[in-house]
Amino acid sequence: MVLAYVVGTFDTKGAELGYAAERVRAAGAEVVTVDVSTQVRGAPADVSADEVAGHHPDGAAAVFTGDRGTAVAAMALALERFLLSRSDVGGVLGLGGSGGTALITPAMRAVPVGVGKIMVSTVASGNVAPYVDASDIAMWYSVTDVAGLNRISRRVIGNAAHALAGIVAHEVPAAADRPAVGLTMFGVTTPCVTAVTNRLGGTVDPLVFHATGTGGRAMEKLVDDGLVGSVMDITTTEVCDLLVGGVFPATDDRLGAIARTGVPYVGTCGALDMVNFGASSTVPPRFADRTFYEHNPQVTLMRTTPEENVAIARFLAVGLNACEGPVRFLLPTGGVSALDAPGQAFWDPEADEALFATLEAEVRQTDTRRVERVAHHINDPEFADALVDAWREVQK
Incomplete structure (x- = not known):
């Protein structure tokens, strides 16, 4: 079975991430929620920030430095290692502003092409090349800030969640068996x-x-x-x-x-x-x-x-x-x-x-x-x- 991974900083965007996970489940896909918070730990998620940080090559201490810049960069590497360690990733949905986008998309880029990747982001209407590079990430503009649920964010996040559920639930038929x-x-x-x-x-x-x-x-x-x-x-x-x-x-x-x-x-x-x-x-x-x-x-x-x-x-x-x-x-x-x-x-x-x-x-x-x-x-x-x-x- 492949699963839908919903990833973000649950300390600041828990309501939005919880809503996204709820909509994915309602659309028929199994969900794993992943916290990548670097400031406040212990937010409710299936995979805690401590567990993700433990995948950093130098351990969790390299992530929780107290300095936001170095912590975000280190958590990005830890998330990459975490996702690559899992064999059940059918798709990844991330939510974030500029910092969350910079944290989550490197891990998305590391996931093989063909695995669904949707990043709902405040920066998705600008130059997305630094985030997407040569991968197949779908950058989804949040329209309003990812800062609470309202009549706009519910529709935008819900649409992205339904899209990911469809990706996870419906495997694309294999191409002809040619090299x-x-x-x-x-x-x-x-x-x-x-x-x-x-x-x-x-x-x-x-x-x-x-x-x-x-x-x-x-x-x-x-x-x-x-x-x-x-x-x-x-x-x-x-x-x-x-x-x-x-x-x-x-x-x-x-x-x-x-x-x-x-x-x-x-x-x-x-x-x-x-x-x-x-x-x-x-x-x-x-x-x-x-x-x-x-x-x-x-x-x-x-x-x-x-x-x-x-x-x-x-x-x-x-x-x-x-x-x-x-x-x-x-x-x-x-x-x-x-x-x-x-x-x-x-x-x-x-x-x-x-x-x-x-x-x-x-x-x-x-x-x-x-x-x-x-x-x-x-x-x-x-x-x-x-x-x-x-x-x-x-x-x-």
Whole structure:
């Protein structure tokens, strides 16, 4: 049996949390209430704040410090460890203001994708990226503050509770029993990804991620969660934004999930010729003399330089060298994006060669980890053939 977990600070929001739990039960789901209070302990809940705090690596004393900031951060970690220790989590409902949202959502992010997560929050109508990141949390705006029950909060919290009850009570039918493959894509690499998925046909379940920073993190979270069995990382462009300062950056942990899990990995240099910015007016002045391409009124692309490509290649090499599973990284010497081709705006063989040569020099090649040049453009059908051949090879 899976259960609905209702989580929050019962010392200040006990009435609201109790009401949420009541509505979940009334809708037919079993409930576990969890207290994450850091100031006043002993509030009525199925799982006490002391029990949750005991899951902190340094024990409950690390949570109940008397300082609100450190206590909230420590309780967030304890809640994460607590939820991951349970085998019956069918869904999680959290209620809170800015502090409660910051406390509860890290634990929600740690719970595998596909487990229901609803956060009723006062900050849900603003920038929720820091709370959601690459997870499937549903941010539910509370409208009024989470500070008592009234005609508005009862409806909002009740609707969220009923939604969670539905999630817990009604399991989504399993997908076709095909191995999941993660693929990364940008508009300028779409022909390659489309050709690859066509070649793989119905033998796999292709999961395509838009390489906008969050997309790469989402793919790697699914790898960490064991929901993706192999990766075709065709568009590694997020590394450009991380190192040069664009708006779609990876994190320093890009490729970390591949290293941790050892899943079969095929990668390439898709869109490593570009850094992403917003509208042209948003490009930092220090880049005024660079080569740009206006992708659309909201997205301006900047061509990477040979020096930047050396740094990008070194970053990728560090990540690839940490991978003990089977790795193939292919270098499309005819160009790395639709814009990097003869006659196109970003065609720059010198910059590409700096990228390719550095990868060849910095990646420690072994029987299982190889870097290979392919004499085609990334969007050529022949390059898609090479990627699929490499993918089949690393499955063995």
